[in-house]
Amino acid sequence: MTTPESRVIIVGGGVFGLSTALWLARGGYTDVTIFDRCNFDTNYYNPADGCDGASADINKIFRATYGSQEHSQDLALEARDIWLEWNRAIKESHPSDLPRPLTPEDELLTLCGVYHLADGPTMIPRYVENLRVMEDTAPSFRNLQFIKNNTDDEKRAGAHGPEWAKKFHLFDKFKDGVTNGFLDAGSGITLADKACVYARYLCQKAGVKFVLGRPHGELDHLITEGNGSDKRIKGIRTCDGLAHAADLVVVACGPWTAAVLPEAHRSVEATMGTVMFIDVPEDRKDLRDKFHPDNIPVWRFIQGEGEGGYEGGGFPITREGRLKFGFRARKFTNFQDHPTEGNIRISTPRTKYSPEPINTVPLYGLGLMKQVIGGLFPELAEIGFTDSRLCWYTDSIDNEFLIDYVPGYSDSLFICTGGSGHGFKFLPVLGKYVKNQLERVPDRFTPIWKWRTVEEGKQCNGLEEGEAGPREMSKLKLANPQDFQFPVKGSVLSDRLQRLNVAPNEKSQL
Template sequence: MTTPESRVIIVGGGVFGLSTALWLARGGYKDVTIFDRCNFNTNYYNPADGCDGASADINKIFRATYGSREHSQDLALEARDIWLEWNRAIKESHPSDLPRPLTPEDELLTLCGVYHLADGPTMIPRYVENLQVMEETAPSFRHLQFIKDEADDERRASAHGPEWSKKFHLFDKFKHGATNGFLDAGSGITLADKACVYARYLCQKAGVKFVLGHPQGELDHLITKQNGSDKRVKGIKTCDGSTHAADLVVVACGPWTAAVLPEAHRSVEATMGTVMFIDVPEDRKDLREKFHPDNIPVWRFIQGEGEGRISTPRTKYSPEPINTVPLYGLELMKQVIGGLFPELADIGFTDSRLCWYTDSIDNEFVIDYVPGYSDSLFICTGGSGHGFKFLPVLGKYVKNQLERVPDRFTPIWKWRTVEEGKQCNGLEEGEAGPREMSKIKLAKPQDFHFPVKGSSLSGRLQQLNVAPKEKSQL
């Protein structure tokens, strides 16, 4: 039985590890330690400085709509309140009281809006459901959502403020107007790296200890002890050869989870996501103004189907580094960005990365005791491309699962694996599937350039016979 007296080790200091530690420590747990192979003391979750976890990023989308997955919608709305509380606390802080590199001007969540767009003139069923559920369950948030091309919604958007009227019309001409969707003014963007830095600071204030960097922070293996039929995890051994005793080990290694805990390979899987960066130069004040969150919302565009996967992440910081991205995703981005914002195509991509999702068999999280270890080993992962927004609140419900206090998430997050003969989000395919990495066409250096004006990208996209869909739960 896990209690506040238990010695708890959490392996992984991304969103899942941080949030768990924060809620445990604030809930009276006296001995909680996070181990991570990345040295966040010096790199501050910066993806350009050695951090390749999914949480280490410049920004991540916050959206509140989840359609029939009402539990996720409620969790997002609960998280939203805390995000805004964190904003207030940071704003009111003296600069010297904030952890580097945060300043009182930093807003961890900016409610700049999220424009949900899709191909075709008729609203796709997912969006219809999103709006319907919001209407029934959180009408005050539905009031902040404006349906594209609807006159009444245009009036409501304008009444919300002049910037919202402009944002409402931003995509009118995209694809000759043949798109559908809605603008959600209650959602926006988070500063991902700084949010993790802040959550870590709150953890430290609450008494959580950190062991960071290679080799001392990197788990080599779990220490297990078999006593008759009773098998338990007794602690961890790190890559510097040290051993650390624990009553409970929580594995929160995101896409590396199955590499650390092989039992989990039929439960979660690493799937690659393409991230491209365009740095708008300091002297382009016009573009910096145009793309400022005051003037442009986050936008998501749903187009096409397909897949792409491998079980262990490879990044630019791996022993066998990779410095490219899947060609299909890159071409798609060039097509959409080049069509919508040619001024950004003129600047060109300034960096790229592979950022790895941790997909579960149903895109719900996996937060439970691992069977067979007498409640000494716990898994906390399965972000499935949409876990970041829950950073401030996730741990509250992780703690319930740890203490075996049943709640609405218990049946949804329970330990589960691929069921034979059933479609399980592609996990059932394993290495034989078409999305294994060696079967995906990767971009060559010349592919990163936008095409000269007037040439067609859509033709090139059609020629690519593999169409690897990247998970876009966000």
């Protein structure tokens, strides 16, 4: 069993690796080292500077509504308290005491609100359940949530502050007012890249060591010793040829996890969401003010299900003037040969920084994004999308994390992954419960996060599809630079986009 005297190597310096290392070090572990191929000490998790993991991003949604998944709701609320503690600590710090590029003015969590929207006049079941569970289990947080088109909640929002009265009505005219949902004033956005920088700083203060950058921080392979019941992982070998001994290796490689651990290829899968950006010029102060966090919340919109359905949203503007929008109704895959197991094909991330880089997105998602965003904010259409990103996540078979010992390695190999697109918000607290699993201290998460694989004959979050599934990128048409512009009203492309939701069989032709 893992103890504070164990030599622990963590492969991966994103959310799962950082949080695990922080809580181990603060819990008395004296020999914890994180290895990562990215130079986080000099690129500061900046997605524009070579970082392509999901943790390296300009911002992420913080929400606490999880419906019947009370364990995730409670974990989010616990994390929220620590996020706000981090805010206070940063604000009270002298600039020279903070890691670059943080300043005392930075808020790692900004409670600008999250507006959960959906198509149609009646509250969708997901939102009904979210509010019901919050009312039953966290009524003080429920008091910060205001139902759209509800007169009493309109008054409550106004009583919470004049800015919330304005935010409550921001989307009244969208789709001619035929939408439902609620505004959550207790939620907002995290500064993802700077949050990782701060977590790494806290790790270093607690005694965690880092080996970063190629080739010395890049994993080549796990060092295995013995066979059968005696098989163990003895450490890792990095791409500079050096061996690093450990009593325990924690694989926290996000969407690259299955490439490191072939045993995990039926437990987790790399899937991609479409992310688009609009860079608002400095001279457009009107737009920079309109989309400032003081004036607009994060928004999420759900329309339909399956083919032609939309699930995505947008963020307030950054200090640099960048607006971010995401789409994840269909989660794309990219199957390639496994790097070490010739008989296995796995979904593998392909990004701007891959050996075969990609600088565009699937046209399918982009078309839906233009339709929704153009309807919400027509004033942005004249600028058009200015940049894109394929954001690769690690989906588990049920969207719950995979945090457990890997079977067959005598407790020498541990997996910590499966963020499934919602893991970032737990950065401050996740490692507290990872430590429990490492030390085999049962808690409410133990049966939920345990090792599990695809069950034949069952739907398993798309992992049952394999390469033949409809989400495979090789089957998709990718966008050209001209597709980043919004269509002129009345054009052929505009007409075809309008038909997206009523004629799913046309999508593959776009």
